[in-house]
Amino acid sequence: MNRDVDDGWTDPEGADLLSETMAAMYQGVPADSPTGPAAVVGVMQRRARRRRTAKRTALGAGSLTVAGALAFGAGSLLGWPTADPPPPPGQSSSASPSVSASPEPTSALELIQDGFRPRSWGVGDITCGMPAAELASTDEGFRFEVAGEVTDDGDEMSVPFRLTPTSGDPSTEWYGSTLVWIHDGTVVDVPRDFREGVAEPSVRSNGGPVEFPVTVFASNSMCAPEPVPDDFAFTGDVPFWDEDIFPHRLPPGDYDVVVLIQEYNAGENDPYVLSDPVPVTITEDQQVVRRSAG
Amino acid sequence: MSWSDDLERLATERGTALVGYAYVLCGDVRQAEDLVQDALVKVYSRLRPPGKPVEGARPASGMRTILLDGRGATHTEAYVRRTVLNLYLDGWRRQRKWAQIEPVVATSDWVRSPESGITARADVVHALTRLTPRQRSCVVLRYFEDMTIPQVAETIGVAPGTVKRYLSDALHAMRDVLQPDGAPGTAIDSGRGTR
Known part of the structure; x- marks a missing residue:
């Protein structure tokens, strides 16, 4: 039995009961x-x-299918969290005639569906269109703040954050770091999953402040759903979670990005902490660049 | 046999066993069924059959399976099981929504066995719900799949020391149901001491 192997771990009493139960x-x-x-x-x-069928089509059609996938915002369609990078900035979503023939809105506020909540997003009370002033951490025992200089390489930004336990349990493990986008004081994009923007899969403060970078990149808004067309060919994982697709990029403009991390527990409604807002601009070619607050 | 026939065979002949494995991991039958369905779809969506690895390629690590019901498991089934584990670890936060919709928790009937106390096992089932998915995965791989610490570490992609930490934390969280009466502090602490 493998558990008899000396692998540097001594199984405790009760392990047999555990094995038998499972x-x-x-x-x-x-x-x-x-x-x-x-x-x-x-x-x-x-x-x-x-x-x-979609994969065969992709293999046969090559770049045409890839372009189609980007047009449909495949990165936002994934049903499961994925480590795949987001669609490259600069790839427009406007070539998506079967999803929406209407021109792309010029303001995020015109784009989003007020009150919408993606099926794949189930954290707290955060919904599309809510006032940013109502965003609040549900665990007030930590301070989550920008800890250094923001860098951007023209495509995406890297923001160093520091998480400091004040009155919270310093051994708390945190999972993911996700992005909430705000435009003109309104939530216009909620995360698509818990790896969006993440640098490390989990964070544990081990008693003191912990610093880690968060990548900020432009992606399709999860607040602007469209129904799945009958003839839609999925090129990635089937979006079994969301009953909609999300083909629309956030329009160019000024935004504030709030990073959300959530306690790594198995329970429902795990507490989360929101960061200070980070002022950014999405450029015409969908690059995310720093913006001076003010 | 076509992939479609193979999928049907695996689902009908081994579906219950696969759901059982997923249930041990996630503790919710509905969630387990969805995990298995998604794992099967993912595996059979591959254009290259999982039973035919790339020539010259090293076998994937951790592709082991358990044979608790005495029936042979194919390489494909082992692959599906590993996919179930990965989906569970990757997507656990979304899966919680399933449980919100219709929680199906373990009952004593499901853990009944004539040679062991029903209550003790029901307590263990409940105690497993206290664990984080990573802790629980380590417990399942160690005490259900009978893996060594290095095998667990390789399977979930972390260092052996991290596995020991997860196991130690998990067993500490379950100490009230695992420790025999009258032996306070001895059982679980021995595991923690090996870190």
Whole structure:
């Protein structure tokens, strides 16, 4: 048995009970579930077939399909968090005729759907269109602030942050760092997942302040949903989470970006901390650059 | 056999076992079913069958499987299991929404076994819910899949020391149900001492 191997770890008493319990759990799942894999084979076959077709199309059509994927904002469609980079800045989403034939709005406020909340986003009470003044950390035991010079390389920005426990548990582990975009005092984009903008998958302060960089880049707004067209060919993972697609970039303009990190727990409604707002500008070619506050 | 037939075979013959594995990981049957469905779709969306690795390529690490029900598992099934683990670790925050919709928690019937106390196992099932996904994954890989510390570390892509920390924290969190009566502090602390 592998657990007898001397690998620098001594299994405690009670490990057998743990093993037995998990074995019983494994064997105790009902075999006749109406929503189990056997009952939804057809659904899975259709989903897999659609993906395979899209992949073959991608292999055959090359750059045409890649361009289509970018036009549809594939980076924002992913159902699961992904380490894939976002679509490169400068790739316009305007070549998306089957999604929306109307011209792109010039203001984020015209773009977004007030009160919308993406299905894949379930943190706190943050919704599209809410006043930025109502954004508040749900864990007040930490100070989360910009800790140094913001750098940008023309495509994206890197912002050094410092998380300092004040009255909070210093051993708290934090997961992800996600971006909330604000325009004219209104939330115009919420994160698509918990890896958006993340530099490290998790952060633990270990008793003192911890510093880490957060990458800020322009992406499609999750506050501007569109229905999935019938003939839509997914080139990435099927967006099984969201019932919409999000093909619209935030328009060029001035924004404030707030970074959100959430406690790494398994419970519901884990507390989160919001950073100071970082003033940025999205340029005409979708680059994110620093902007002086004021 | 086409990929479609193979998917159907795996779903019908091994679907329950796969959901069982996912259930051990996430502790929610509905969530487990969705995890398995998404893992199967992901695996069978590959144009290269998972059972046919690239020639000359090193086998993927951690591609092991468990045979608790005494039936053989294919390489594809092992691949699906690993995909389930990755999806669980990567997407756990979104998965919580499933549980919000319709929580299906363990009952004593599901952990019933004639040779062990029902209550003790139900307590362990409940105690597992206290763990973070990473802690729980380490516990599952160590005490369910019977992996060594280095194997666990390689499978989830962290250092062995990190695995020990997760295990230590997990077992500490579960100490009230794992420690035998009358032996306070001895069992779990022995694990913590090996860090």
